[in-house]
Amino acid sequence: MNQSEPENVGSTVSSVSESSVSEPAGPAADTATRRSLGISDFDTLAALESEAIHIFREVAGEFERPVILFSGGKDSTVLLHLALKAFWPAPLPFALLHVDTGHNLPEVLAFRDKVVERYDLRLHVASVEDYLADGRLTERPDGIRNPLQTVPLLDGISEHRFDAVFGGGRRDEERSRAKERIFSLRNAFGQWDPKRQRPELWNLYNGRHAPGEHVRVFPLSNWTELDIWRYIAREDIDLASIYYAHERPVYQRDGMWMTPGVWGGPAEDEQLETRSVRYRTVGDGSTTGAILSEAGDNTAILAEVAASRLTERGATRGDDRVSEAAMEDRKREGYF
Structure with a gap:
């Protein structure tokens, strides 16, 4: 429109x-x-x-x-x-x-x-x-x-x-x-x-x-x-499903759980397995990882985020790890 x-x-x-x-x-x-x-x-x-x-x-x-x-x-x-x-x-x-x-x-x-x-x-x-x-x-x-x-x-x-x-x-x-x-x-x-x-x-x-x-x-x-997750819970905001725990094929690389896609998949020394994961942030699939999680609703995610000591970018964005001044x-x- x-x-x-x-x-x-x-x-x-x-x-x-x-x-x-x-x-x-x-x-x-x-x-x-x-x-x-x-x-x-x-x-x-x-x-x-x-x-x-x-x-x-x-x-x-x-x-x-x-x-x-x-x-x-x-x-x-x-x-x-x-x-x-x-x-x-x-x-x-x-x-x-x-x-x-x-x-x-x-x-x-x-x-x-x-x-x-x-x-x-x-x-x-x-x-x-x-x-x-x-x-x-x-x-x-x-x-x-x-x-x-x-x-x-x-x-x-x-x-x-x-x-x-x-x-x-x-x-x-x-x-x-x-x-x-x-x-x-x-x-x-x-x-x-x-x-x-x-x-x-x-x-x-x-x-x-x-x-x-x-x-x-x-x-x-x-x-x-x-604050973002508290506001999402308060306002009952609909989000993309990947923010909540779900099972998907993933492999571990550089401390992150990556998923295969059009950007490629696991290398020969990387094992593909099905795990319960969710994403804290979204970005390019080749460099954005998921975290292992069972948090399937806002209440569980709030508890998970409150306990985390790493920001979502620091934990799951490989492109920010190139150098301290990458961003x-x-x-x-x-x-x-």
């Missing part, structure tokens, strides 16, 4: 209101469930939600063509949930953008398409496969495609003239993300310069940018992984 068409707004509002995503009234879980999850009516989730909604509305009022990066992962799903809440009962005033590596888990792509259809959203897909096919990019020797997302992302931003790009990055995930502001200025080449960071005192955000520049916006900056190097080049 083209959300600028007023005749479709009514149907959009009605479809959104069928989900807890769109209901600005209160949490979906009843009092007993909330208490069992350790969630009070006056906790940090209310403040975090309010901050994120404020950021979405600030961007809507300050920029001409914002877009939300949406991969179908838990953080981008929470991001979309908050955006829908921020503008309900009006339709979402932003399009979505997904940089598809071609190595995504099929469950995640199916979930992405289901969400887009459910809320009648506009989705732009920048395909790494297309860039490999016509020679604009070359496959890496290690087969990892996450670093190859940068060029399609920047081209997509330029092609559609997006001046603000929402991302689901959180400061607790990784060192370079910890020092990036909520409004992060990118130059005309999409590059991030840590020395050009702007102060953000008293929730005042500076979105000023020159022609050709754009701003990355991170409404979830101050959230933790545990920062990619961000300087224009990565998420």
Whole structure:
């Protein structure tokens, strides 16, 4: 649907209101469930939600063509949930953008398409496969495609003239993300310069940018992984099935449980076995691992995350293990 068409707004509002995503009234879980999850009516989730909604509305009022990066992962799903809440009962005033590596888990792509259809959203897909096919990019020797997302992302931003790009990055995930502001200025080449960071005192955000520049916006900056899961439980947010324990064929590599796919499978010295696993984060299938888990619902996952001493990226993302500055190097080049 083209959300600028007023005749479709009514149907959009009605479809959104069928989900807890769109209901600005209160949490979906009843009092007993909330208490069992350790969630009070006056906790940090209310403040975090309010901050994120404020950021979405600030961007809507300050920029001409914002877009939300949406991969179908838990953080981008929470991001979309908050955006829908921020503008309900009006339709979402932003399009979505997904940089598809071609190595995504099929469950995640199916979930992405289901969400887009459910809320009648506009989705732009920048395909790494297309860039490999016509020679604009070359496959890496290690087969990892996450670093190859940068060029399609920047081209997509330029092609559609997006001046603000929402991302689901959180400061607790990784060192370079910890020092990036909520409004992060990118130059005309999409590059991030840590020395050009702007102060953000008293929730005042500076979105000023020159022609050709754009701003990355991170409404979830101050959230933790545990906050995300508490909010998912509170709002009863639907997620891709891979976030919950399920049985699948996996093999162990570099301390992670990998699954075979179009990106390849186990090497000769790696044994394929069926285990109960779940994913803490989603990314390129060739470098994103699962964890052994029996956590099949939000309550069990909350207990599991609370006990973890490793971030989800540190535990299951091989591309972040290349060096201590791997993520920062990619961000300087224009990565998420």
